[in-house]
Amino acid sequence: MKTSPRTLTIHDPDHRISLLSGPIDYQRILPAHCDSESENCHVHLTRASRIGCGHHANVYRVTLADYPFSVVAKVAVPRQAARDFLEHEAKVYAELPAALYSDLVIPRFLGYYISRNDVEASPILLLEECGEPIDPAVLSDDNKTQILNLFHRLHEAGYLQKSPFRKNILVASDSEQRFRIIDLGRAEKVAAGAPEIAEEMREVKKLLRVRQAQSVTQPDQS
Known part of the structure; x- marks a missing residue:
């Protein structure tokens, strides 16, 4: 089972994270290295796929090919403080011991990604959907x-x-x-x-x- 895509191609027709037209390329920043990974996954973010919202982030249900569990994409609202929260959360997930994932204490962490071609686009945190x-x-x-x-x-x-x-x-x-x-x-x-x-x-x-x-x-x- 692949655990962390190396790159993402984001399809954002409703401009959930960017004002650009067409696909947006994202590169994984965390975790820096994975024992098992896929080269690239396509992620579709739409108004209809949003399942949660908060002061700092919106959460979207996404489908990744060949992944046996449901996945969510967490993206920051357009404020620097919100991006800081998202980056901090990613760093915490990256630092926590593997046992917290295998023992189902926290969601499986697939990765933290930033855009290659739009500096204004929100970073993306990919996590297991947990209920x-x-x-x-x-x-x-x-x-x-x-x-x-x-x-x-x-x-x-x-x-x-x-x-x-x-x-x-x-x-x-x-x-x-x-x-x-x-x-x-x-x-x-x-x-x-x-x-x-x-x-x-x-x-x-x-x-x-x-x-x-x-x-x-x-x-x-x-």
């Missing part, structure tokens, strides 16, 4: 434990997520109810045992409506 935002009202205690464990894994890897909102915790649409943390645009490095870790966990528990009486366990930190 829909959680609804805390319907989560079981086991679901909550799974999500808490995801945040523990991220903290153990040396990062705070910094925006633990329901829209940034996704659940797969299949019957397995697999959860994933997304949106690392504000993520920060953190030292083991730092008080910020406990603070973020309190925020996550509040979001998940974890009550003291509930038997939601946490993994051993030793």
Whole structure:
């Protein structure tokens, strides 16, 4: 299975990222090297393919040939601060340990790309599509434990997520109810045992409506 296209050809008929007419060539910047990669993939961005929007980015569902999982393209809105968030997020994904991907803590990171022929065009972050935002009202205690464990894994890897909102915790649409943390645009490095870790966990528990009486366990930190 190919994991990261070396280049992209972007088809942007609705001018989602550029005012240029015709295909736009993109080059992968991160990760710099991949064990398994394809030479080029065609990506179509249209108004109809947008599945999410935020203060700093829009998200589009895209189809990549020969990829066995769904993919999204995250692009910055036309502000420098938004581009900075997107670049920072890409660098975080590139630095995180492989186990967080293989253990389904975060989306698979396909790459961060910049345009070769339009300096005004937004960079593109390609990621695995991981489902829909959680609804805390319907989560079981086991679901909550799974999500808490995801945040523990991220903290153990040396990062705070910094925006633990329901829209940034996704659940797969299949019957397995697999959860994933997304949106690392504000993520920060953190030292083991730092008080910020406990603070973020309190925020996550509040979001998940974890009550003291509930038997939601946490993994051993030793």
